[in-house]
Amino acid sequence: MTNQTTSPVTTIDDKDYMTDDKGRLTPVDAIKPIDKLRDETVCQAAQKVIALHQTMKSEKEALFTLVYDFLELSAAEYDTKYGGKKGNVSLPSFDGRYKVQIAMSDNIVFDERLQIAKNLIDECISEWSAGSATEIMTLVNDAFQVDKEGKVSTHRVLGLRRHDFDHPKWLKAMAAIADASQTASTTEYIRMYERDDKGKYVQIPLDFSKV
Numbered sequence: 001m002t003n004q005t006t007s008p009v010t011t012i013d014d015k016d017y018m019t020d021d022k023g024r025l026t027p028v029d030a031i032k033p034i035d036k037l038r039d040e041t042v043c044q045a046a047q048k049v050i051a052l053h054q055t056m057k058s059e060k061e062a063l064f065t066l067v068y069d070f071l072e073l074s075a076a077e078y079d080t081k082y083g084g085k086k087g088n089v090s091l092p093s094f095d096g097r098y099k100v101q102i103a104m105s106d107n108i109v110f111d112e113r114l115q116i117a118k119n120l121i122d123e124c125i126s127e128w129s130a131g132s133a134t135e136i137m138t139l140v141n142d143a144f145q146v147d148k149e150g151k152v153s154t155h156r157v158l159g160l161r162r163h164d165f166d167h168p169k170w171l172k173a174m175a176a177i178a179d180a181s182q183t184a185s186t187t188e189y190i191r192m193y194e195r196d197d198k199g200k201y202v203q204i205p206l207d208f209s210k211v
Contacts, residue, residue, distance in 0.1 A: 005047070006040050056206070063190050067091065067102060099193040099201055106183045108154045113180035118144055120173035121160075127169075154181075 009028060010017045017025040018039075028036075068082070071089065075082040090101045118140075125137050143156040158181065161174050193201040205211055 006036075006043050052208075060190065063100075064102075064188070067100060067190065097195050101189075101191045101193065103189045103191070105187045105189065107185045107187060108158075108181050109184045110152065110154075110157070110177075110180045111182060113176045114152070114157070117173040117176035117180060120169045120176065124165075124167050124169035124173065127167075 007018050010019065010025065012025075016028040018028055018031060020026055067089075070091070071082040088103055090099060092099045121140050125140065128136070140160065143160050144152055145156075146152055157177060161177065163170075165171075192204045194204055196202050
């Protein structure tokens with residue numbers, strides 16, 4: 001990372017230019033002072049954020065190493081290794097003031113069988129009486145609604161399986177949803193908590209906007 005406090009300046013024939021957002025070279029002496037100051041302000045802010053990002057990245061790695069080294073040491077007390085699928089562990093301090101938690105979260109995606117499940121559910125609802133079908137259709141449409149990126153909510157789709165409807169097509173649809181879901185990746189999280197005055201654990205925020 002370079003300590004760039006302004007946008008790059010290009011010198012051509014002893015004259016300095018800066019590139020605008022459309023890729024055009026603009027003579028530095030033709031740029032308004034306020035535009036130069038804005039550029040300098042944004043570039044300096046960017047450098048601070050990038051430096052903070054790099055620090056947080058290295059500290060995150062150090063935190064995981066610290067905790068997993070302890071877990072291996074704890075396992076060694078029983079002549080074994082921690083091993084296996086790591087994550088989902090909570091460690092309190094002796095006085096209970098702090099708690100560090102490591103958790104695993106699977107990132108689930110759906111294949112083409114999700115649409116098959118939706119078709120089966122639609123057929124199932126159409127066969128039910130009109131009195132209950134409207135509410136269920138609203139629930140189902142909400143579950144399959146896509147976001148701005150064209151993705152459905154994994155939580156809402158999988159939540160449909162909580163409804164125990166005894167209908168052959170509904171049961172087939174739930175089986176199709178189960179078969180359609182695949183774990184694309186697994187994300188590992190580390191969180192630190194501190195007890196408040198009421199004895200409740202409150203997460204210490206690392207989200208910049210919550211500090």
